[in-house]
Amino acid sequence: MQSKEKDLSAEMYYTKLVEKYSDMVTRLCVMHSASVWDAEDCYQNTFFKLYEALGKGVVDSPKAWLIRVCLNECHSLMRKRLRRTTVSLDELEIAAEDKSGIETLDAVWSLSPKYRDVIYLYYYEDMSVAEIAEALLIGENTVKTRLRRARQKLKEIL
Numbered sequence: 001m002q003s004k005e006k007d008l009s010a011e012m013y014y015t016k017l018v019e020k021y022s023d024m025v026t027r028l029c030v031m032h033s034a035s036v037w038d039a040e041d042c043y044q045n046t047f048f049k050l051y052e053a054l055g056k057g058v059v060d061s062p063k064a065w066l067i068r069v070c071l072n073e074c075h076s077l078m079r080k081r082l083r084r085t086t087v088s089l090d091e092l093e094i095a096a097e098d099k100s101g102i103e104t105l106d107a108v109w110s111l112s113p114k115y116r117d118v119i120y121l122y123y124y125e126d127m128s129v130a131e132i133a134e135a136l137l138i139g140e141n142t143v144k145t146r147l148r149r150a151r152q153k154l155k156e157i158l
Contacts, residue, residue: 014054017062018047024063024125025070031120032074032113042077046070067135071117107157115150118143 025046029039046069053059108119117136121127129147133140 010054014051017050017054017066021063021066025066027124028067028070028120029074031109031116032071033077038074038077042070042073045073045077049073061134064131064135067121068137071136075113103158107154110157111150111153115146115153118146119150119154122147 025043026039029042029046030036033039033042046066049069050059050062050066053065059065108116111119118132121132121135122129127135129140129143132143136143
């Protein structure tokens with residue numbers, strides 16, 4: 001009887017995590033993928049790995065864990081599909097009301113992944129420098145340096 005209750009509570013916890021972090025993982029996948037289909041694959045792989053990890057009890061900080069796994073999944077998928085024809089960023093449907101939002105997003109896209117990640121997490125996910133450092137497994141000073149350099153690059157682009 002106790003194992004059924006434990007399984008049920010683990011499934012409920014998983015469901016709550018999916019509901020809470022689904023949008024964040026979706027945005028990360030779209031930001032780091034060449035196509036909508038790649039983003040969907042990354043999303044599914046990320047939450048599948050979450051389900052497996054929760055069964056093993058290896059997830060201490062779910063948000064940081066999800067960010068780290070999601071980015072790794074996206075990068076891994078991109079390496080696997082490097083030779084495949086991809087959809088250009090212009091062809092992706094981006095929900096934006098005004099032109100300045102698209103220009104800003106294009107500028108963020110033009111940054112290298114290490115700068116794009118910190119900018120995205122800081123401004124779009126409202127994460128602190130400490131949270132970003134934990135999620136990306138880098139030092140806080142490294143995060144601050146990357147934010148500063150990314151802002152400078154964005155200023156030059158825009």
